[in-house]
Amino acid sequence: MGKAIPMVELWRGGLLESTHLGHAVICDEAGQIVEAWGDPGRVIFPRSSCKMLQALPLLETGAADAHGLTEAHLALSCASHQGAAIHVEMAGKWLKDLGLGEANLRCGAHEPLDHAERDRLISHHDKPCQLHNNCSGKHSGFLTVVKHLGVGPEYVELDHPLQKAIKASFEEVTNETSAGWGIDGCSAPNFACSVTGLARSMSAFASASEDGNTRQKAMHRLTRAMATYPELVAGEGRACTELMRAMGGKVAIKTGAEAVFVAIIPEKKLGIALKIEDGNSRASEAAITAILARIGVLDAAHPAAQKRLPAEQRNWRGLHTGELRLSAGFL
Amino acid sequence: MGKAIPMVELWRGGLLESTHLGHAVICDEAGQIVEAWGDPGRVIFPRSSCKMLQALPLLETGAADAHGLTEAHLALSCASHQGAAIHVEMAGKWLKDLGLGEANLRCGAHEPLDHAERDRLISHHDKPCQLHNNCSGKHSGFLTVVKHLGVGPEYVELDHPLQKAIKASFEEVTNETSAGWGIDGCSAPNFACSVTGLARSMSAFASASEDGNTRQKAMHRLTRAMATYPELVAGEGRACTELMRAMGGKVAIKTGAEAVFVAIIPEKKLGIALKIEDGNSRASEAAITAILARIGVLDAAHPAAQKRLPAEQRNWRGLHTGELRLSAGFL
Numbered sequence: 001m002g003k004a005i006p007m008v009e010l011w012r013g014g015l016l017e018s019t020h021l022g023h024a025v026i027c028d029e030a031g032q033i034v035e036a037w038g039d040p041g042r043v044i045f046p047r048s049s050c051k052m053l054q055a056l057p058l059l060e061t062g063a064a065d066a067h068g069l070t071e072a073h074l075a076l077s078c079a080s081h082q083g084a085a086i087h088v089e090m091a092g093k094w095l096k097d098l099g100l101g102e103a104n105l106r107c108g109a110h111e112p113l114d115h116a117e118r119d120r121l122i123s124h125h126d127k128p129c130q131l132h133n134n135c136s137g138k139h140s141g142f143l144t145v146v147k148h149l150g151v152g153p154e155y156v157e158l159d160h161p162l163q164k165a166i167k168a169s170f171e172e173v174t175n176e177t178s179a180g181w182g183i184d185g186c187s188a189p190n191f192a193c194s195v196t197g198l199a200r201s202m203s204a205f206a207s208a209s210e211d212g213n214t215r216q217k218a219m220h221r222l223t224r225a226m227a228t229y230p231e232l233v234a235g236e237g238r239a240c241t242e243l244m245r246a247m248g249g250k251v252a253i254k255t256g257a258e259a260v261f262v263a264i265i266p267e268k269k270l271g272i273a274l275k276i277e278d279g280n281s282r283a284s285e286a287a288i289t290a291i292l293a294r295i296g297v298l299d300a301a302h303p304a305a306q307k308r309l310p311a312e313q314r315n316w317r318g319l320h321t322g323e324l325r326l327s328a329g330f331l
Numbered sequence: 332m333g334k335a336i337p338m339v340e341l342w343r344g345g346l347l348e349s350t351h352l353g354h355a356v357i358c359d360e361a362g363q364i365v366e367a368w369g370d371p372g373r374v375i376f377p378r379s380s381c382k383m384l385q386a387l388p389l390l391e392t393g394a395a396d397a398h399g400l401t402e403a404h405l406a407l408s409c410a411s412h413q414g415a416a417i418h419v420e421m422a423g424k425w426l427k428d429l430g431l432g433e434a435n436l437r438c439g440a441h442e443p444l445d446h447a448e449r450d451r452l453i454s455h456h457d458k459p460c461q462l463h464n465n466c467s468g469k470h471s472g473f474l475t476v477v478k479h480l481g482v483g484p485e486y487v488e489l490d491h492p493l494q495k496a497i498k499a500s501f502e503e504v505t506n507e508t509s510a511g512w513g514i515d516g517c518s519a520p521n522f523a524c525s526v527t528g529l530a531r532s533m534s535a536f537a538s539a540s541e542d543g544n545t546r547q548k549a550m551h552r553l554t555r556a557m558a559t560y561p562e563l564v565a566g567e568g569r570a571c572t573e574l575m576r577a578m579g580g581k582v583a584i585k586t587g588a589e590a591v592f593v594a595i596i597p598e599k600k601l602g603i604a605l606k607i608e609d610g611n612s613r614a615s616e617a618a619i620t621a622i623l624a625r626i627g628v629l630d631a632a633h634p635a636a637q638k639r640l641p642a643e644q645r646n647w648r649g650l651h652t653g654e655l656r657l658s659a660g661f662l
Contacts, residue, residue: 010610012376012513012514012521013376013511013512013513013514013521013523014511014513015374015376015510015511015513015523017375017376017513017589017610018589018608018609018610019335019608019609020609021352021609044348045343045344045348107647107648108646108647108648109647110647119453122450122453122454123453123454133647179346180344180345180346182343182344182345182346182348182652182653183343183344183646183650183651183652183653184652185646185647186646186647187646187647187648187650190343190344192344192346258341258349259349277349277350277609278349278351278352278608278609278611279341279348279349279611280609280610283609315439315514315515315516315517315518316439316464316516316517316518317437317438317518319514319518320514321513321514321515321516322513
């Protein structure tokens with residue numbers, strides 16, 4: 001786990017109850033480390049935090065434009081959405097427009113995080129389908145490439161042309177040879193890189209010009225899509241959505257399973273990546289919020305920031321039980 | 332966080348993805364440390380893992396017998412139940428028999444973890460009540476003492492006679508002056524102690540004779556009640572319930588929020604306590620299961636043990652994605 005440092009702590013009654021260790025890196029336009037905490041070389045799985053990297057072939061092959069995808073589709077292709085009606089319907093229509101359907105997805109089904117949709121399914125004795133999977137937008141993007149290139153339907157296999165293209169893009173933008181790969185919750189391959197490599201790739205997105213080469217244009221469009229449609233990237237009440245709204249469309253951020261978080265900050269040409277060692281998202285959300293506030297792109301007083309910044313904890317009856325705090329020495 | 336050691340790790344594609352650090356202590360009949368990992372002096376909040384300690388006044392004041400409580404009631408008083416019909420109905424009837432009702436509880440309401448009951452509430456457009464709170468059995472026990480002693484109704488206040496009695500029992504059985512207190516999720520005070528103090532208290536329960544003094548009799552009855560009614564202590568599918576069943580009623584175990592776990596092993600007169608620094612229960616469940624298997628009271632091949640022991644992880648489509656592993660150097 002390298003030299004992880006304490007980042008976030010839960011205190012109760014004036015005593016330290018729980019501790020979260022982590023690593024974080026900020027990279028500049030040149031891909032150089034501006035600031036780092038913990039072990040910047042810690043090799044991690046970005047999980048869903050790298051969905052914008054996985055979406056590069058969607059634009060670079062010309063698949064997105066050939067199929068008339070809108071900026072909203074691009075945002076959904078980078079999403080870990082909560083399976084609300086807005087997400088499920090959009091993914092369903094996208095597949096239909098491709099002449100495909102839910103059965104073509106390879107992400108599996110799970111109960112939606114969105115309570116309204118969950119409750120609707122329960123009340124109708126209905127079961128979640130693959131469209132409810134938080135990755136169904138990413139997989140709809142994958143299927144758009146599959147359709148466009150006329151390649152085989154088993155698009156999550158490591159040796160599928162799509163995954164080969166993703167790996168190549170991933171290694172180019174992180175500027176690292178991936179240390180390995182694993183299978184993600186949604187069955188797609190997930191390529192490992194260092195925290196620095198992930199931050200570097202985010203700084204590349206942050207620095208990409210809309211007048212640049214194919215890669216730069218793709219990175220620019222994906223960043224703008226995420227920042228413009230925050231409700232599609234996650235959903236109501238979620239950290240990515242609320243914090244992107246709070247930053248007024250100027251910054252794109254993305255969470256990943258096991259407590260990874262990234263940020264793309266075009267106005268400063270900075271990229272950020274962080275990983276909490278234990279995989280707990282209460283800590284990754286608190287840490288990324290604190291970093292964004294410190295570098296001046298997020299107003300710490302905004303309700304969305306206040307909701308995630310280390311703050312007091314209350315129980316079911318509204319009683320103060322303790323506080324989440326940033327660890328001494330971090331920020 | 333003291334000298335926590337790596338205990339449980341998540342691996343994916345042959346690479347370390349996440350790490351959980353922790354502390355654990357096994358104490359014998361004399362309250363001495365038999366084995367320890369991490370920092371045995373780490374002061375923690377036991378949270379719900381000390382419900383059997385909080386239930387001592389229920390027996391020692393004579394309240395339980397005066398109100399005809401059964402062994403099942405005693406089990407429910409030590410429970411973090413999942414708000415299934417069996418738990419909600421039993422707590423409701425208990426309060427009714429006391430001439431009280433749901434409104435007398437001070438635990439607050441939250442959605443039940445039990446899916447059947449959750450789905451029933453959603454389908455009926457009904458809301459959870461305080462009986463669904465995982466602590467409603469503990470609070471029903473508290474109210475039994477309140478009724479028996481004729482003391483005030485605000486029984487979760489620190490200076491209430493019940494909480495004073497609990498604190499005195501807690502310090503006697505842990506053999507420590509509590510380092511402080513906090514307010515628990517259920518609004519009751521929760522007293523801090525070292526991991527060793529908590530393990531020592533569990534060894535006192537493990538060693539208590541049914542022919543001993545009032546304290547010993549109370550500890551013996553509570554241990555037996557928990558081990559005899561595992562379905563009341565947590566619920567179907569839960570670690571406490573399934574592992575106690577797997578051990579055939581010979582061992583009582585209890586989880587607590589923020590990844591605390593304890594075990595009472597009468598046949599060996601041993602008590603165990605453990606705390607994972609980051610509060611993640613996937614790690615505390617894996618670690619306690621591994622310890623129980625290693626000391627020979629749990630068959631590692633039993634399905635309930637296999638379910639929690641570090642093992643392979645599968646995703647929504649059943650694909651192997653990685654493994655939870657015990658850290659090198661732990662067990």
